[in-house]
Each structure stands twice: as C-alpha cells, then as structure tokens.
Amino acid sequence: MQTHTFKPDQPPPSMSVGVVAWLRSNLFSNWFNSLLTLFALYLIWLMVPPALQWSLFDANWVGTSRTDCTADGACWVFVKEHLAQFMYGFYPEQLRWRVDLTAWAAIIGAAPLFIPVMPRKALYGAAYLVIFPLLAFWLMYGGFGLDIVETSQWGGLMLTLVIAVVGISGAMPLGILLALGRRSDMPAIRVLCVTFIEFWRGVPLITVLFMSSVMLPFFLPEGMSFDKLLRALIGIILFQSAYMAEVVRGGLQAIPKGQYEAAAAVGLGYWRMMGLVILPQALKLVIPGIVNTFIALFKDTSLVIIIGLFDLFTIIHQATVNPEWLGFAVEGYVFAALVFWIFCFGMSRYSMHLERKLHTGHKR
C-alpha cells in the first residue's frame, strides 16, 4: 500500500526572513521610510565619526600640563589633572580619606537593604537611617577628635551628593505631610498647605536661593547666622517638598475610598490608617514621580553656583576659566554632563525596575 508523504516544506522566501526582512520591514518599507532612513544615516555619518575622532582617536590621555595636549583632539589630561578637585572640591588633601570612608559606609551600609531575603530589614533600615547621617556628618565635618573641615571647603561631586541626599531626605517627609495636609478635612490646615505648596511651586529655584542668601539674614535675630550650605539646603528642601507633595497627592487620590473605609472599620486612627494602609499603597503608585522629583533635584543642585557654593558643576566651570588651562571648556562640560547623565539615567532606570518589582496588580 502506498502512503502519501508530504514533500518537505520549502524554505520561506529569502526576502521574508532574517536580516533582509528586518531591514525591509523596519527601514525600507516604502519610499518615504527609505528616505527617512537615508536621512538618519546621513545625520549619523555627520555626527558620530567626528565625535569619536575628537573624543577618542585624536584625544590626549597622557601628560600633566596643557603643553601635552595637541590641538585637534580632546584634552582629557585637563580632566585627569583636576579629577581630585572635581570630586572633593577644596577639602584638605590629607583628610580626603574621610569622604571616601563616608561613601564606602553609605554603600556597604545600604547593601544589605538590597538583599531580598535579608531578615529584619525594616529594623535595619531604620537604624541605618538614624546612624548613617550622624556618622557621615561626623566624618565629613569633624569634631569629637577629628579636625573640623568647614563646609566652605566642601565641594565637587561630594557637595553635589550631599545637597541631593540631604535635600531628598528632607523634602520627602515634609512633602508627605504637606500632601496629607492638603487632603485633610480641616479647612485651616488645608488652606495653609495649599498656600505653601502653590507658593514654592510658583517661583523658580534661583529666586529661592537668592532669597535664602540675601533675605534670610534679615529674618533671623541679630547675631545669629547660618552656614551658607545650610541656608541653601533649607531653600532646596522647602522648594522640593512642594513638588514632592504634589506627587504624593497624586498617589493619595488614586487610592479608592474603600481602603479608607476599611481601615476606619477595623478601628485604625488617622495616623495608623495613613501609615499602615494608605501611604504604603499610595507611595508605591507614585514611585516614578518621586524618582523624577529626585532627578530634578539632582539636576537643580547645579544652581548653587548662584550663591557661590562649589558643587561639581561650579568647580568644573571654575577650572575651565583658570588662565593656565584656558580653552578646554568643551572637555570640562562634557565631563560634567557625563557625570550628571550617569546619575540621572541610572536613577530613572532604577525607578523603572522598582516599578516592575513592586507592581502587585493595580493595573488591569
């Protein structure tokens, strides 16, 4: 008996699989698309080779002074020579280990928080939040046996990070309180919070910094004066807390009424209702917003140039106008941009990751 056997399938046409098909569907699907592709290729050809040529192939990496740099490529010697300054500002050289130690303490101390199976994480986290700031302040500022380093000597990336971290840790709780106040049933509290939030959201940060540097001294009793860094920090915290409040309010509004009613039904008071039921859900919803606020704050730290603090960007700008190293502004700015970019981009990626991880089924 003869059985019918199929012939083996013919391979698909070579134009519909593999690289060719991908190219056809993504780059050359019709004449307009092809034109766009050619235009994009032209743009790339216009920008990428010269940029690579300048920043890598023709660049100068070795040397110690400007004479080691040739004219046609980037002079990374400039960055290399100033690197320590960019990182620590005018922090005394022999004491810089204290800053390093603080950074390591921050990293190593926080590391266990990222281990998923770590027991008693909340307790450890709380202890870290209390102990680390004290330790960091002691190490960086001094006292109790360490030489005191005035904050006017702080600078560079270190100062940028200090402003950003202190700013966010101050703005976060204040912002949550303001958001709760804005949603409160008590009219007086609500009016106060709304006024506060709308005021700070309506003015640019520069004017806030101006205010903290020229107006604040008038507000204080005679003879009392604040450290310049502290004044800037107060301004930044008040400013960012208003933005944070609006982000948190968005989260609070997204929590269905049933959650409030359920919490009240099991007999929770206001603070426990908020702390145990509403806020954990609301904050989770607005993680992207919180991280965006933090990224904005991080970028805004560069504005302290206005009141004469030497953060990373200011110190790089100072180095580019130094007569001994004139003409390397592009290198300096590219380096500054790269550092800021790495931090901001990293944070935005981390927030995306967190969003996915904490995603416990609100979205349908």
Next chain:
Amino acid sequence: MQPNANSPRVTGSLLTDPKFRAWIFQILAVIAVVALGWYLFNNTQHNLQSRGISSGFGFMEQSAGFGILQSLIDYTETDSYGRVFVIGLLNTLLVSVLGIIFATLLGFLLGVARLSHNWLISKLATLYIEIFRNIPPLLQIFFWYFAVLRNVPGPRQSLDVGETVFLNIRGLYLPSPTPTEGFWAALVAFLVAVAISIFIGIKAKQRREATGQRFPVLITTLALVFGLPAVVGLIFGNPFIWEIPELKGFNFQGGFVVIPELVALTMALSIYTAAFIAEIVRAGIMSVSHGQTEAADSLGLRKGITLRLVIIPQALRVIIPPLTSQYLNLAKNSSLAAAIGYPDLVSLFAGTVLNQTGQAIETISITMSVYLAISLAISLLMNWYNKRMALVER
C-alpha cells in the same frame, strides 16, 4: 456608623471628640503660623533699623545709572529702577516665548519620530531624549554660551549662511525686514484676506452641516492670505526690503542683532524642554487606543482625516495639561539667565538693582511675585481648560 436619631448621643470626654480635636488642632496650627510670621517680621524690622536700611518701594523712582545689554523698549542710564524692572520682565518674556516656540516644534517632531515605524529614526529620537533630559539645563546653557558661542570667530571671520545670516562672537546677525511705501497697502490686503478667510470658513461649515458638501477651506485660506498681499505688493511695490547685515570696518552694520546670551539661552532651554515635550507627545498619542483608529477605518475615513478628527483631538486632551506645565518650567528655567548675564528679570532686578540699592526684601519679593503671578495665571487657565475638555461620560 451613624447613631440612631432617637438614641441618646454618646457623650465621652471632650478630648476624644474628633470635631473638638480638629478645632483645637487648627487653632493651634494657625497660632503657630501667625506667631512664626510675627517673629520673622519683628526680626526683620529690628535688623533693618539696626542696619539703617529704609524699607519701601520709593527706590523704584530713582535713576538706575547702569547700562543694559538688551532692552526691547527705549532705555538710557538715567531711567528709573521701575523701567529696569519692565525691561527685565520683557526680556524674560521674550526668551520664554522664543523657547516655547522652538521647544514645541522640536518636541512634537521628536515625539512623532520616536513613534515612527522606522527603526533608525525612532532610536535616534530616543537617544536625543535620553541624553538631553538627563543633563542639567544650567550645564547646557553654559555649554552653548562658554564652549560654543564664546569660541566662534570675531566679526571678520564670521561664520555665515549664504552671506545673509552671520554668526560671530558679538552675536547672531539676521537680515531685518524694513517696511517701504508698499507696506501699508500689503498690510491692508493681508487683513482683508484674513477677514474673507474667516467668512469663508463660517460659510463652508454652514454648508457642510446643511448639505454635507465640503469646501477646500485650507487651500483657499492659504491662497488668500499669501496671494492677496503678494498681488498688492506687485502693484504698489515690494512691502519689505530685507536689510542684510554688512561688514563695515570692525563690525557689522544693519540687520538685526541677537546677542549671544539670548542665542545660548534660547537654544539650551528649547533643546532641554523639547526632550520632555517629546515624551509628553508620545504618551498622548499612545493613549489613544488602537480601537479608535480601527473604528475610524471601519467608517471609511481616510488616514489624514482619521488623524485630524479622531486621534489628535483625543491625544491633545492628554497632552495639553503636562505641556503647559513644561511651558511654565521653561519660563521658570529662563531665570538661569542670571548665570550667563542675559538681562532677564532675575539678573537685572534681583541681581544688579539689589546690589546697587541693597533693598533685598523688596527686590526679591517683587521678582518672586512676578513668577508667582505668571504661574497662578497659567494654573487658573489650565483648570478652566481641563474642565472644558474633561471627558464627558455617559
């Protein structure tokens, strides 16, 4: 739980009564705020007296006595601080408006490019967005100002585009239109054209609603608005001549000069804000569900009409609120001008005037109030718009 109306009211201690506690709490909060305000006010009064600073806004009348790099209205050094304030405000508005225009154009282009089916174009747009929104705007301003515009050649070796636009260290030189005798005739023609177009638009809409017949309004409008002034221009002579900047001696004469500070600021702010606008536009377009496109297809609407009547109106509802807040951000970021010396409100008024007069409280308050007023005005406008555009559900 609502107590039964007939049951006797459960009376506990007054301290556990939520209403009473709310009152106490609010009274305490108000007292605390008033006390803080009073304390600060007292300190300020005391400090001002002990330093011999007279408060008040009398200084606004005094003569300023310093020059200003760019002013949109006439200004001499003998003019008052009040006039300096107006110049600063106008300069701030100028850079904000320019920035908003360029950022919107670039942002919409990038937003659409990121959604393009062309892989390369969409990746390039993504690259642009990820790069520029993660770099502080101040750094970008400094880059364009110090690294680029301070490094272009002097007037004699100016960079030029077709011998009409010149860029050198003193600024950007653009050809400027100078009106001739034919100008008024052309202007009248233009206004007439606009009036006729509006009339045609209304008539066309009426006819479409009555009979369903369409009339090519857009083409007629374009033809009228450009054609009529052109025809009139042919009769009465060219309404403008373009005055092209010319190198005379050490500098350029004629044309329209844009100072490098303004160029750098506008470029940096538009490039930075465009990255955010692009993301907003993308989110807006993606928020219109595919079902809408399919529904439009099944009704037999053509692609262009689908886009214009179905997708864009729905996307705009999502796009416009965050877009306005980006515009506000741009206006607030324009205060970064102070860092490169562009004479905006902050750098002129909260900077130079403050330094000259020492009236810290007055100048800073005025500056802040201006920004606050702009923000609040735009917020109110936005709330009104949101109410009008809110989705009307069944």
